[in-house]
Amino acid sequence: MSRNDERFDGEIEKPEYDAPAGGWGSLSGILAVTMDAEPELATIATLRRQNKPGGFMCASCAWPKPADHAPFEFCENGAKATIWELTRDRCEPEFFEAHTVSDLRDWSDHELEMTGRLTEPMRYDAARDTYVRTTWEEAFAAIGSRLSAIEPKRSVFYASGHAGLEASYLYALYARLHGHNNLPQSSNMCHETTSVGLKEVIGSSVGTVIWEDLKETDCFFFFGQNPGTNSPRFLKPLSEAKKRGATIVTFNPLREPGLLAFTSPQDPVDMLTGGETKISDHYYQLKAGSDIAALTGLCKHVLERDDAARHTGADRILDTAFLDEHTTGFAAFEAFLRETSWEKIEAETGLSRNDIRQAGDVYAKAERVIGVYGMGLTQHPLGATNISMFVNFLCMRGNIGKLGAGCCPVRGHSNVQGQRTVGISEKPSLIPNDRLRDLFGFEPPMEEGYVVTEAMEAALAGEVKAIVSLGGNLCRALPERQSVEKAWSGMDLTVMISTKLNRSHLHPGKEAYILPCLGRAEVDEQETGNQYVTVEDSFSHIHASIGHRDPASPHLLSELEIVARLAKATLPENPKVTWDAWIADYGLVRDLIEKTYPDDFRDFNARMKEPGGFWRGNPARERIWETESGRAEIRVPEKLNARGFEETAGRFNLITVRSNDQFNTTIYGYTDRFRGIEGTRDVVLMNEEDIAELGFSPGDTVSLVNDLSESRSTTHRLGGLVVTPYDVPRGTLAGYYPECNVLVDLMEGDELSKTPAYKSIPVRVERDPAA
Template sequence: MSDRDETVHYDSPAGGWGSLRGIARIFGDEWNTPAVMETLARQNKPGGFMCVSCSWAKPADHNAFEFCENGAKATLWDLTTRRCTPEFFAGHTVTELRGWSDYELEQTGRLTHPMRYDRETDRYVPCAWDEAFAAIGGELRALAPKSTVFYSSGRASLETSYLYALFARLYGHNNLPDSSNMCHETTSVALKKIIGASVGTVVFDDLSKCDAMFFFGQNTGTNSPRFLHPLQEAVRRGAKIITFNPVRERGLESFTNPQSPVEMLTGQETRISEQYYQVRPGGDIAVLLGMCKHVFAADDEARKRDRRVLDVDFIAQHTTGLEEFESKVRSTTWQSIEAESGLSRADIEAAAQVYVEAERVIGIYGMGLTQHVHGFENIAMFVNLLLLRGNIGREGAGISPVRGHSNVQGQRTVGISEKPELVPLDRLAAQFGFEPPRDEGLNTVAACKGILSGDVKAFIGLGGNFVRAIPERERMEAAWTRMRLTVQIATKLNRSHLVNGEVAYLLPCLSRTEKDVQAGGAQVVTMEDTFSCIHGSIGHRVPASEHLLSEPAIVAGIAKATLPANPRITWDAWVADYARIRAEIAETYHKEFHDFEERKFTPGGFYRGNSARERVWKTEAGKAIFTAPKMMSATGFDDAPGRYRLITMRSNDQFNTTIYGYSDRLRGIEGTRDVLLINPAEMRRAGLEPGQVVSLLSDAGDGIERSVHGLVVTPFSLPDGCLGAYYPEMNPLMAVTHHDEHSKTPAAKSVPVRIQPTAEFRPTPPLEPEGQGLRPS
């Protein structure tokens, strides 16, 4: 019997009937009612609304249904008929609700009223909007601005994000962490340093013109399933796809297009990756260095025939640092490359030969590269590979980080940043007649440290589930309650709303699918996709409650109650007509957002540009920079007996911290999230058996005890020395100090842990999903 036979796995392709069953299983008959289908038909199209899930492109030449399984789940999650009312909160204390699971909390439905936490009764009680704004404003005025944090998740629109960032700076701080700090901040820091642009250089049309795509650490099938359509088309026209990932993800193995009647009826599937290699977590630097080593060797052979593999003209004109980088590559042995990557020289050279033979190559990556202690070096090595053959700054080629949340990239574009050098502060000063703070603010890790130390006194959360998403949850929750003020702006209940400061408010907002009618009429919001294109979005559904306010209205309400009057700051006018906010954005960022109002519904979005794509290198050297790595492993810790590299993963039934259900269909795990994934050979070496219950213990070596208990040993295809388990359940194991050295992104893809066995056994995950009922209210 092979190890594959022993493991839980999924043999069917991504997409297909499995996607439709995945939606129906969660939402039942509700998902395909006429009103819901009409809403889904508008998703990701001009004149419709933009998905609140991932930030994948919204192409001009769209499909009849331009949504994926997870996009539909995210939309239906907002359109649920369930309501989380004041009566619900009257029946449950906050302490009781902390015992509910993430899934159960969100199943309570849409929030309907602004709520204030009453400490005496340990319950949320309803309050008026004006009461909430006045109280929050009074608290903020009494605090030192730099002791407060304004966090934003990735789903807030450009309009909301611009107002939120302006509010923070008018108030007096740059403490503007966002969800990018937890996922792709490494991208922003690394690409800015080495090619002068903080986002990817690829646009959607490049996908149809490349000869090869190389994937590193990106799970397309779960995190951006609509990407599978252009991948399928690329394979059919002869492009080659090579994947490096510790986990064999079905979306990058095979795909059945659910929008193709022929494929659905015949079961036809497309093999996506021509080569698929399970690199060790943290071994990507070694793989990429090995590929570069093969490229140099191929160039040596070509020179004997008066030819070149390297793009020597591009390198001479547009890059610097090749000599030191080449020396590093040539002096590194294949033995060390194989040892750290976990792959053979032959496999790495086979992948590299595809790169050598391809004229136009796109490099694609996700958090499998960014969330390491040396994530910066992961990305720098990927850029090195692309620079060798001039694969940045031309059609059908480039570097392409696949961003997660729908507007996480756009928020940074319009001012959500703790780094003052990334924001046009002089323009803001002239535009609004104030002096913005110039010191660096708090990112996510710094905010966590500030909350732990007691230096942070207030936290405002514009969406998201910050407490659940960050490292060290137990320590953070204990420190959280010592803050003076916590404010959460949200559509549905989550764990972060149940850990409160002395004064706490829960403020419900409209979702992106709902009509946003202000004094100036129905309003449009905008967001940026992963390819730097801007899209307009307008909701058409009746709001879940008449008591909801829009995100811009909530931000403006708090700001008006906090700040002194300024004739240039027209909160009421901006809320009445979001076009006026877009006019302010266009004035602050004229090059990117000129004619914003006229272009907001451009089919496919309007492109805001990218200097590196034009081969204009806004780096210190004025050129793209080859970077010689100083390490071979991205983990930031050494291997040791009994120490494992833990990968935290998301299931097919979740988006970020939102848990839609208990089916990780694409991995063959059903009915539970309490699993520890380990390959069969590693399991036997550790003396473990399937179904055995174990605990994971942090092996950070800092003297702080961290643990997660009750995990069922589950055989799964992973590299040796590696474990897998679900995020956010594993966050308590991550030290807040375990992060990328440059960007401070938490290193969730290689967490040092040890296994503590117990004598308890439970059945291995069932083949069919268990019940997913909601606690009675």
């Protein structure tokens, strides 16, 4: 029985949470995880070093680290991630002697994590159905020999976003020296829509905002991003902006406490008095997937106000100078806005035109606006259209490329952006292959590789034979879990570089290895001493990170050393490729990164310890548009919603959400404090009127079934979900990620980036037969 089942008492009420984000609730959440993880006694000292110069960078989200840091420069999520990694529990070889892989498949994700840190390299013994102890030398030799025997393009090297820039650069080099570009990454499941879609319209695959902009803006527009759960350190600059008079406007299907009010745990007065800062001045709960329509309404109102200003001779609302000099396509977009009726916009969003006009008035009056978005925009079949519409909206008043304004996608994993920067990409067109050719004396492969969903599809077809996973838990993170597990276990070789046990370890290939690595807070002692690694944050700043804790086991190796020794065991010798020297001194790898990407990493070793990180630059912020037209491209959307399916009777749009007691697929516990849900994750959040219309009652147990007629399978079903009344728009349902991933087809995703459509899942609701 899982801990989930043990803690849930079967009773359900309408959940509520009326306290602000942060505050004592945040401290209680940290305490609960501390009691579960039972970390080492020096953890507090470790937390004091988190996100500071001379310390280590948080392994949780990619929120920037300020130069003027606070005494405790971490949030609830960051503290949980560090405490969870520094647990005293150990998953030693003896554990596997007592448990077969088949038995472990019945354990919950939380129970698997609670076994503690992996301590030694392990090899799967199929005859005994368990993992057995092996040595590093044996593991590297066997893996290298097996990879060498497999055609390179049939191997996939996946990266989760955790490894630093140095290990990531060598990992990408390893793949290309091996002969393939099969380098999918965790961004394929979240912000690849940004990497591809934003690149098309402004020429940059990352946001244009930096820390100084947060201090100068007078308005934020939020779409589909929840800082309370996903990036709590964002709440501090938001509350500071509110105190100096900035306005915050939010469009989101669910009312999230982190976007309503915040009490800073670092403010003694607020903590003692219950003081709080209101975050959103205006909060609009639009129907899931209707962001294109909402943005159309905002732009339409701005245009109408500009018409009125021209008629009266008042100052223009549109920034015509910016539009004329820096954009293309506005005339067609203007025609689209005039042709689109308010009735269509209202029907699509579920909002009134007065609500949208109210928000549009805020935008029209603001001088400097930052547009913030998250996976609520990216994880749809038309996610890239969501982003291009957001860019259209910002361009109308010149809010890209000026102080206090810009486009701000919030990344969710510590170095997910940086890994792309240093070469982990399936697209050879994005790689400086000429420099790699000169530096290492080989001919880089030019065939485009797989994104992660394509890789699993190819594995199901028998075309991919091996996967090396630098972190991650793809069997849980990807859609269509049953198919992914089948693909994983059907491969000739699976290699997992991990800190803790997870579900992907439980579907081993014909040969399978678990290679345990150091955590970021731990000492990485090499020949030249304790090594720094570097990471990139969401604002394109590069930070140095160094660990100070003793490793969880003397048998652990760093991610960089594991990558380099795997490569050395796989590849023929090359005098220009000096794996041993790179293991001994990571500074040599940073020199290579600088030579490969000289514009981004000038004086890399000298600058990496700068407080607040050094900025690697962004042409779009300087209004240099590296697009096909040489301008910011304003595009006309083909549809008013991003869902990819039509509304019909009985069909709902399910969005997946995270609790504040998890990080990606890591489940710390069963308390979703912000949504008032305790003891379970097996719920479906529904509008009370929808519950009544379907003939259900709160507490009923139901199944969700994928209702996309063209889906290749009719078995995308998830049962045992408790009907839970919640404040969501009619027609919208919410359930937890990753549990609800089984309802998404593997190839249902953004048309441009193939990012899975975790926020556009067409489902019908059926009563469970056993209920």
